Amino acid sequence: MLDEKLIELKKEIVEYATLVEKMVKKSLEGLLLKDRQALLEVMQKDEPRVNAYEIDIDELCTNLIAQYQPRAKNLRIILMVLKMSNDLERMGDHAVNIVESALFLSERPDVKPLVDIPKMGELVTKMLSDGINSFVNEDAELAKSVCKSDNLVDDLKDKVFLELSRIMGQDPSTIERSLHLLRISGNLERIADLSTNLCEDVMFVVEGRVIKHHREEQENAR
Numbered sequence: 001m002l003d004e005k006l007i008e009l010k011k012e013i014v015e016y017a018t019l020v021e022k023m024v025k026k027s028l029e030g031l032l033l034k035d036r037q038a039l040l041e042v043m044q045k046d047e048p049r050v051n052a053y054e055i056d057i058d059e060l061c062t063n064l065i066a067q068y069q070p071r072a073k074n075l076r077i078i079l080m081v082l083k084m085s086n087d088l089e090r091m092g093d094h095a096v097n098i099v100e101s102a103l104f105l106s107e108r109p110d111v112k113p114l115v116d117i118p119k120m121g122e123l124v125t126k127m128l129s130d131g132i133n134s135f136v137n138e139d140a141e142l143a144k145s146v147c148k149s150d151n152l153v154d155d156l157k158d159k160v161f162l163e164l165s166r167i168m169g170q171d172p173s174t175i176e177r178s179l180h181l182l183r184i185s186g187n188l189e190r191i192a193d194l195s196t197n198l199c200e201d202v203m204f205v206v207e208g209r210v211i212k213h214h215r216e217e218q219e220n221a222r
Contacts, residue, residue: 002068006077009060010136013081013088016053017132019046020088021125023095024191028121031102031184032114039099039106050092057085073205080201084135087194091128094187094194101180111167111177120156120188123149127195134199140206143199153192160185 023046030039061082064070070078127146134143164178 005064009081012057016088020091021128025125027095027098034106036106039102042099047096054085054089076205080205084198087197091191091194094191097187098184101183104180108177111174116156116160117185120153123153124188124192127192131195131198134202138206140203143202146199147196150192150196153189157185157189
């Protein structure tokens with residue numbers, strides 16, 4: 001019976017994650033195409049669904065723990081899904097932040113052609129998608145590859161910051177628009193971080209080992 005319930009729980013979290021992935025993609029497409037209707041859809045239709053998923057999954061996990069008192073790997077899966085649900089809700093919040101800035105920018109002239117932010121978006125959505133797949137397939141190697149992509153996103157964010165700083169210095173009229181672009185890149189970077197967290201949890205479930213602090217030590221040594 002518990003195995004059947006865990007399959008149901010996995011199905012629910014995958015649907016939740018797929019919705020968040022679509023939100024991120026839609027927010028970026030809305031930014032690039034200045035599609036206000038798509039952007040508003042993220043806020044008005046998708047965000048309430050994200051909040052409902054989080055509540056449902058928290059309730060499912062709590063009931064499974066109380067009813068079955070799972071142990072070992074089954075317990076790790078439930079605890080991971082609880083954390084994953086929280087991380088996905090935060091990703092949804094970041095997607096909404098991107099939408100807010102994109103709505104502001106949609107009615108104003110471009111600061112510059114967007115190159116690095118779309119690259120960030122492609123990397124981030126792939127990280128999230130691969131993270132979901134690594135969870136579904138319990139694929140620790142795929143999860144590890146997602147963690148390695150985080151540095152690429154960080155490098156692009158730094159590049160965006162340097163370029164927009166130069167533009168703002170040369171033309172103060174671009175400051176407000178540039179700050180919104182910086183906000184977008186910052187939110188993408190946070191989604192990448194949360195996708196990495198998700199994959200670290202996958203490795204914990206599959207291999208039973210924690211790598212988070214080891215990764216932090218490596219980053220601090222860079």
